[in-house]
Amino acid sequence: MTKIKSLADLRKMKDDLRSQVTLREKSQSPEGRVLIKVGMGTSGIASGAKQIMEFFIEELDKRNVDAIVTQTGDMGYSYAEPTVEVKLPDQDPIVFGDVNQKKADDIIEKYIKNGELLDGIIPANYETIDKK
Amino acid sequence: MAKYKMHMLVCGGTGCRASASDMLYENLKKEVQEQGLDNEVQVVTTGCFGFCEQGPIVKMIPDNTFYVGVQPKDAAEIVAEHALKGRKVGRLLYKDPVKKEQIPDSKHMGFYKKQIRIALRNCGLIDPENINEYLAADGYEALGMVLLEMTPETAIKEVIDSGLRGRGGGGFPTGVKWKIAHDVKGEQKYVVCNADEGDPGAFMDRSILEGDPHCVLEAMAINGFCIGATKGLIYIRAEYPLAITRLKIAIEQAREYGLLGKDILGSGFDFDVELRYGAGAFVCGEETALIRSMEGHRGEPTFKPPFPAQSGYLGMPTNVNNVETYANIPVIINKGAKWFASIGTEKSKGTKVFALAGKINNVGLIEVPMGITLREVIFEIGGGIKGGKKFKAVQTGGPSGGCLTEKHLDTPIDYDNLLAVGSMMGSGGMIVMDEDDCMVSVSKFYLDFTVEESCGKCSPCRIGNKRLYEILDKITKGQGSMEDLDKLRNLSNVIKDTSLCGLGQTSPNPVLSTLDNFYDEYVAHVTEEKCFAGQCKDLIKYEIIPENCVGCTACARNCPVNCISGERKQVHLIDQSLCIKCGACLEKCKFNAVTII
Numbered sequence A: 001m002t003k004i005k006s007l008a009d010l011r012k013m014k015d016d017l018r019s020q021v022t023l024r025e026k027s028q029s030p031e032g033r034v035l036i037k038v039g040m041g042t043s044g045i046a047s048g049a050k051q052i053m054e055f056f057i058e059e060l061d062k063r064n065v066d067a068i069v070t071q072t073g074d075m076g077y078s079y080a081e082p083t084v085e086v087k088l089p090d091q092d093p094i095v096f097g098d099v100n101q102k103k104a105d106d107i108i109e110k111y112i113k114n115g116e117l118l119d120g121i122i123p124a125n126y127e128t129i130d131k132k
Numbered sequence B: 001m002a003k004y005k006m007h008m009l010v011c012g013g014t015g016c017r018a019s020a021s022d023m024l025y026e027n028l029k030k031e032v033q034e035q036g037l038d039n040e041v042q043v044v045t046t047g048c049f050g051f052c053e054q055g056p057i058v059k060m061i062p063d064n065t066f067y068v069g070v071q072p073k074d075a076a077e078i079v080a081e082h083a084l085k086g087r088k089v090g091r092l093l094y095k096d097p098v099k100k101e102q103i104p105d106s107k108h109m110g111f112y113k114k115q116i117r118i119a120l121r122n123c124g125l126i127d128p129e130n131i132n133e134y135l136a137a138d139g140y141e142a143l144g145m146v147l148l149e150m151t152p153e154t155a156i157k158e159v160i161d162s163g164l165r166g167r168g169g170g171g172f173p174t175g176v177k178w179k180i181a182h183d184v185k186g187e188q189k190y191v192v193c194n195a196d197e198g199d200p201g202a203f204m205d206r207s208i209l210e211g212d213p214h215c216v217l218e219a220m221a222i223n224g225f226c227i228g229a230t231k232g233l234i235y236i237r238a239e240y241p242l243a244i245t246r247l248k249i250a251i252e253q254a255r256e257y258g259l260l261g262k263d264i265l266g267s268g269f270d271f272d273v274e275l276r277y278g279a280g281a282f283v284c285g286e287e288t289a290l291i292r293s294m295e296g297h298r299g300e301p302t303f304k305p306p307f308p309a310q311s312g313y314l315g316m317p318t319n320v321n322n323v324e325t326y327a328n329i330p331v332i333i334n335k336g337a338k339w340f341a342s343i344g345t346e347k348s349k350g351t352k353v354f355a356l357a358g359k360i361n362n363v364g365l366i367e368v369p370m371g372i373t374l375r376e377v378i379f380e381i382g383g384g385i386k387g388g389k390k391f392k393a394v395q396t397g398g399p400s401g402g403c404l405t406e407k408h409l410d411t412p413i414d415y416d417n418l419l420a421v422g423s424m425m426g427s428g429g430m431i432v433m434d435e436d437d438c439m440v441s442v443s444k445f446y447l448d449f450t451v452e453e454s455c456g457k458c459s460p461c462r463i464g465n466k467r468l469y470e471i472l473d474k475i476t477k478g479q480g481s482m483e484d485l486d487k488l489r490n491l492s493n494v495i496k497d498t499s500l501c502g503l504g505q506t507s508p509n510p511v512l513s514t515l516d517n518f519y520d521e522y523v524a525h526v527t528e529e530k531c532f533a534g535q536c537k538d539l540i541k542y543e544i545i546p547e548n549c550v551g552c553t554a555c556a557r558n559c560p561v562n563c564i565s566g567e568r569k570q571v572h573l574i575d576q577s578l579c580i581k582c583g584a585c586l587e588k589c590k591f592n593a594v595t596i597i
Helices: A007-017 A019-028 A042-046 A049-062 A101-114 B014-018 B021-034 B072-085 B131-136 B141-149 B152-162 B174-183 B204-211 B213-227 B241-256 B287-294 B323-335 B337-341 B374-381 B415-420 B439-453 B459-476 B482-498 B502-506 B509-517 B519-528 B554-558 B584-588
Strands: A034-039 A067-072 A084-087 A094-096 B006-011 B041-046 B058-061 B065-067 B189-195 B229-237 B272-278 B318-322 B351-358 B364-369 B391-396 B402-405 B429-434 B542-544 B594-596
Touching (some): A007 B131, A007 B141, A019 B006, A019 B058, A034 A049, A042 A049, A049 A067, A084 A101, A094 A101, B006 B014, B006 B021, B006 B072, B021 B041, B021 B072, B065 B072, B131 B213, B131 B241, B141 B213, B152 B174, B152 B213, B152 B323, B152 B337, B174 B318, B189 B213, B189 B287, B189 B323, B204 B213, B204 B241, B204 B323, B204 B351, B213 B229, B213 B241, B213 B272, B213 B318, B213 B323, B229 B241, B229 B287, B272 B287, B318 B323, B364 B374, B374 B391, B402 B439, B402 B509, B439 B459, B439 B509, B439 B519, B459 B482, B459 B502, B459 B519, B482 B502, B482 B509, B482 B519, B509 B519, B554 B584, B584 B594
Parallel strands (some): B189 B229, B189 B318, B229 B272
Antiparallel strands (some): A034 A084, A084 A094, B006 B058, B351 B364, B391 B402, B391 B429, B542 B594
């Protein structure tokens, strides 16, 4: 290890290392952030959910969108895999089906950034325990 | 470098390690590798999450899933289900003690809802053995700012303005202490970190040192710059091997990066830290005794003045602060005094770490803003009393503090309020008692501790506490008189007023506060020779209620001294002359046929 010789060096080093813990720091306060869940059941993975998840993680980071991307179990929409649930701050979550890279790109640019709705939304027909 | 999309944080504190969390870590790592996820999932050992009651803990990031009681053999299931398929492992989730429901993540746990973590900010977040993770979490930024963008005077002013007070117990304003040490002249000044945590049940200093050792080193260096000291010493008890190991690693790493040593960050300021081991004496938490012990003498306190700031370690100006106090310093510098002072009450700023113990559902380490009420701490964060029993008292401040009752539950917790009701903040131990606890026995327990730990230098403490203990012992055996109760009070006040150091000056507090709050219980012990909590063995008798006894023989089979007789399906009888009052019969009886009288 080399010595850190100035405050500027220290700050540069911190910026380089930052990514090691950003995910942990972000998840401490999920409020106010875009939350994205990618359905990762067997059928989801087979239809490319893993690549979609990686695409979201990388692109959101590149495009400076403050988001947390998690995986979740099979959401049950096997006819429309990969499925992605997006929750904008203070809004109800929306599930998108048949998400490929093009659509993922649209989700980021149109829905997340501008709030425009897209085709292929799966109407929410379920309740979670939280809501009860 | 791999870009991880999921982090598994495994608690590496002493509590969880005792339940094999290190093996769990190895297994998780192996499973992640076998599933080919090593570029996606990072397994990290972190410091304590505070939820020690149900360790080992594994927290999944980013969805905050909080797994409790995880065994090494559970690693495969967690990786296959959660990491690979995104399905939470239901059986390992934390269950609400009252509603018995599974809680999906830490954000929904009552335990964490009211907490603000400043001193514990990195515990359970970063790997304490990796300086890079500390740097990534703003580590050493505050030191850099102080060294290169501030003067000792402006930095001290920041600490004074923040309102931070000593977290070791006394509550002396930290910034003022620094200013005094700054103003004194001396050829070699010292900065000492007091890590001699001695209160029974308190373990916040250990957790900070185990979970975030660098923050203490950083704060000590800041302290050194502020008062003009180039040497730092950490006085730590040898009973904390994990904290010592992690501190050594941290010191080594900081030296390699040049964050300790000569000319730190090109500022021209030199500072280095060494460890000093204590043998675990309670009195060495008192700063003058601590300094004596570091010098190689017996750990006995000396008269103040001179204060350590004037003549401390080796006769040189010395500033002593507690671990938790130090842990607050880098945040105060980074976020500013104003931010810190916005948390807490008028005279007690910031947060305080408490170690919850006793008859409470969520035993563990919590950090809450000053001014929170005992009710919120015990019933919301602590999850209420175990087994649905009735709350009786809470002991704060360890052997130096007092017992608070139901009527104090809504008192906002801060230094001055606790003093006003006859207890003290102390280092932050909080022991909760229920209806089955006898308050005379509780104060006897604490006196037993002080008698053991008194260094013997001054007579009030050495002899007085012993006498207090003897009177309490007499009372618990049913041989006390009303006169003894007056004696207890008088003697307590004399010890308080005449002892040399903080140990003796506070040791009668448990007696005085229980006398104030539970006088009836003392009276019942001496006049009726009764212990209603059923704790004082000499005052109770186990008996079988003939109407309830069905003759199942469970009590007789479990009695360790075979003093219960009776045929099957016949009423049983306890031979009082042989009974050792262990209570096994009461525990085993399913028909409520055993009673204490």
